[in-house]
Amino acid sequence: MGTVIVDVMPKPEILDPQGQAVGHALGKLGIDGFTEVRQGKRFALSVDGEVTEEALARAREAAERLLSNPVIEDVVSVRAEADA
Amino acid sequence: MGTVIVDVMPKPEILDPQGQAVGHALGKLGIDGFTEVRQGKRFALSVDGEVTEEALARAREAAERLLSNPVIEDVVSVRAEADA
Amino acid sequence: MTAVHVDTVAAASGDPDREQPWAELGLRADEYARIREILGRRPTSSELAMYSVMWSEHCSYKSSKVHLRQFGEKTTDQMREQLLVGIGENAGVVDIGEGWAVTFKIESHNHPSYVEPYQGAATGVGGIVRDIMSMGARPLAVMDPLRFGALDHPDTARVLPGVVAGIGGYGNCLGLPNIGGEVVFDSCYQGNPLVNALCVGALRAEDIHLAKASGTGNKVVLFGARTGGDGIGGVSVLASETFEDAGPSKRPSVQVGDPFAEKVLIECSLELYAAGVVDGIQDLGGAGLSCATSELASNGDGGMRVQLDRVPLRDSSLTPEEILMSESQERMMAIVRPEHLEGFLAITDRWEVEATVLGEVTDGDHLQVYWHDDLVVDVPPRSVAHDGPVYERPLARPGYLDELQAHNTRVLPRPVGGPGLREDLLALLGSPDGCDLSWVTQQYDRYVRGNTARAMPDDAGVVRVDEETGRGVALATDCNGRFAKLDPYAGAQLALAEAYRNVATTGARPLAVSDCLNFGSPEDPGVMWQFAQAVTGLADGCQQLGVPVTGGNVSFYNQTGDTAIHPTPVVAVLGVVDDVADTNGSGWSLPGQSLYLLGRTREELDGSAWAHVVHAHLGGRPPRVDLAAEERLAGTLLAASRAGLVHSAHDLSAGGLAVALAEGVLRHDIGATVSLAGLRERDGVDDFAALFSESTARVLVAVPPEHAEAFEELCAAEGQEVLALGTTGSEGPESLVVEGAFQVSAAELRTAHSGVIEAALAS
Amino acid sequence: MRIGVVTFPGSLDDGDAQRAVRLAGGEPVPLWHADSGDTLLHGLDGVILPGGFSYGDYLRCGAIARFSPVMGAIIPAAQAGLPVLGICNGFQVLCESHLLPGALVRNDHQQFLCRDQLLRIERTDTAWTSDFTPGQEVLIALKNGEGGYVADEATLDELEAEGRVVARYLEVNPNGSRRDIAGVSNARGNVVGLMPHPEHCVEAGFGPSLDGLPFFTSVLRQAVLA
């Protein structure tokens, strides 16, 4: 079984209150040194068998049409999962 | 400026209603062939300068303590972002 | 970035003929000329940014001002008695007795909600809540009148779920109960959905705060979220002008709300007010710092000096022009005396809200903005905030109107016999506008704060203000855009009448009005005529009912190409209740109650839900407006409620008596048996008109049988037309029985009524 | 009888919880998220973590609140037997703190849902449910976006076997919770997490019922007995 990974992140210029809150919380936990935190989404799309070029193409379509909102998010990458 | 990427996914045995909903919606859009969809989180933690071993260690700590809930999630990876 | 690129006042004086992109910023040649005249030189690019945004239609009301004046002019001294703050402030404030005051206002966020439904609607809620906070009030509740294109249009499936989730996502997270609103579907809103949001808040009358900067030496403090490049699309032309070599960095096309930041801002602001450390306050909404600084200074008695480089930024590449225009959310600006500053900052610290002293109130008469050492803005604040251009746009009664009004419902085939009437009732109950709205309303928290006495689907939302006495307010918003299309003057009055009646059905006394006037382009004389008619109708109506307009909002340019939306003057009415626990619900919860119809029924089907749903017909003249009858009706309901004679009361509107009866049955699954004989006889209407006419000033009241006589006597004493229709409850499975016509079970009514929106979205 | 009610930034139902304690005959004591120290909880007979969106519910509901100073005091006290009730967001905080097993995830239908929900009270020997009769059916306001209770099968079986399911949804499962679970307790029964909102059901004229009151009278009675 193969998996296509789609990464989606909020556009850099768009406010990311979620990432901000995480950044604050890390500071309070004493884990500092991170200048900014941004939180996005990661989708794992499973396919039967190998990840083919065609499956990647479908995943790219999914990423553009459904998995991301182009007004506020960027699709960062669409790729076959490296074997763990 | 460097970035550490932390990927967190729902545990395979835990129900993932968001991933399921995405899977359904893809079917309706006529994008099929994916046997399962799971939705997780992707964090981008920025650091000044290079991503050092020490920054990675801090990110690992952040991932375990805050960014994931071990009851329902796995930290899939903590790594320096590949240059775009 | 170096100061070299910043356009300063000195540079402007030294380089008077420099070309400026005023047209790209939406200014007209004569407007630009006037700015030069006011300043006696060309504006700096920062000044140009400020004037262009503050003189926009949205901020300056340049096309509507000449008409809106009527609201003030037609407010009599008597109406003013309970008005603590009227039009002109962030929101009006009304005295509700026992030392309590309430403030409420309705605003639009139409276009942003079309572009990005979730965030557009969310930030719309955020904006109106800040207006209410800026009066010194604790926000109590929100409402959301919404209008979308056809329910079965694919784009509605994009816009509707996003808007509803956004309103819920923001309002729920703020801890404000949603207590009502509207959902209307009509293809005229396809490219221009209307997302209006109302907020109501309460305060002690002596705690009113105003947007005013006075007292030389007082500090100007910006607090809340950091400033980013949100909502500054147009001003990038200035940025590119300033940075000839490097193009402007990318600016967000939509604003993203942070409801958590706003919730903290609410609690923090209330603590600041309670500590007495705030002299003047203004929220940052449209036009951001340009608006807040110029309005505060303009309302005060001196000048203001602000150090723009101190503004905490989310994006360090912003230029001074962009910072002045940014519409980043969740920010407020306070005027604070120097001796209060420490206390102020202690409170913002406690809430972990960032607060920055930007400058101070001066004894001059100019608003001066510095970017590091350079003076980039030096203007008379009034000229920016209040003395913008005013237009008397041409008006013309649309040519199509005669034909539209002539094309009435007399030509339409009417249902035949009991089965036909029954079928049309089920069609209305299952239509997008008539169906059960729980899919929408269950996404909103109606319980938070524990003060909600009534909410959807009751006719009005009711919230408690005073926990000791139970004193509270009732609120309803309404507009039938079809009526307004047929006759905008009457349409505005019908919206007022319906909201007023909805408030009255709860047993509340209507007190005041806010409005959101959604129209097409003011540059179209036909639209401008509709607007003028609607404003005049509303102002006249308010005067007649004795309820002042306390504030509101105008949204123009809701049109696609040459086609404008139906004129949609949404009217919100606020009423006061002595004890909210005693208010009337809209459906009966017991069998054996006597059912009465208050008011007179005429044959009025033009513009009705029946014509729209059954025949897709729009034409004729809307129902007759009778404000005297509305006032009498409200008086009767108030007296009967106070006397404890009312079990439930439900207003008749879209779908007439038939739909009101069905909704009454569905509310608690208790049937009703009624006879139309009395109505036929007294009002000279047939069964069809009795059931589906939309004559105004009518309410269906359920009265405990032991109070029936007293109720009839009270109506007689009030001069109120009243007719006994029947009783609630029926044998066997609960049903609606219209004697001699038809019978329909509650289950069948529910099947038609529910699941309509879900089904449309799922397909 | 003094019951602490925590306010986190973003708490919404803290005032309602305080009112409920008052109407049940107790004295509510506000607790601030940033407060800490050994004496903070002295003299308190119980603590309520109220509903809301602590820290915006960003990241995961309750995840950030769990690390607040006040929780630093509450976690050991709960482990030592102090009655603690987490309502909605408070339930999420208790799970994130590992005072209760499992976790709460996004509703299966992906929407926030506010409805009047029928429940069955399954366990009546906890600090917060002793005034109910076993099997009692109650109508309680429910409102959540992330109320789906999940845990692995072994944990769920263990909860059932030990009788630690405090309340179950009846008629409608409003959020996809496993085994219709609306609330759970720790083994000892002093810590209870509940997704629906009993604090909205304590006053005639407001909320769908008065069925919420016993949650608050239970803990007050326990305190008297203790």
Ligand SMILES: Nc1ncnc2c1ncn2[C@@H]1O[C@H](COP(=O)(O)OP(=O)(O)O)[C@@H](O)[C@H]1O
């Ligand atoms: N349709 C209207 N009816 C009455 N008052 C209005 C209307 N539109 C705007 N106003 C009033 O004009 C003033 C300016 O409105 P607005 O710019 O919306 O205020 P804000 O800047 O606080 O959003 C406010 O006092 C508002 O109440």
Ligand SMILES: [Mg+2]
């Ligand atoms: Mg304002």
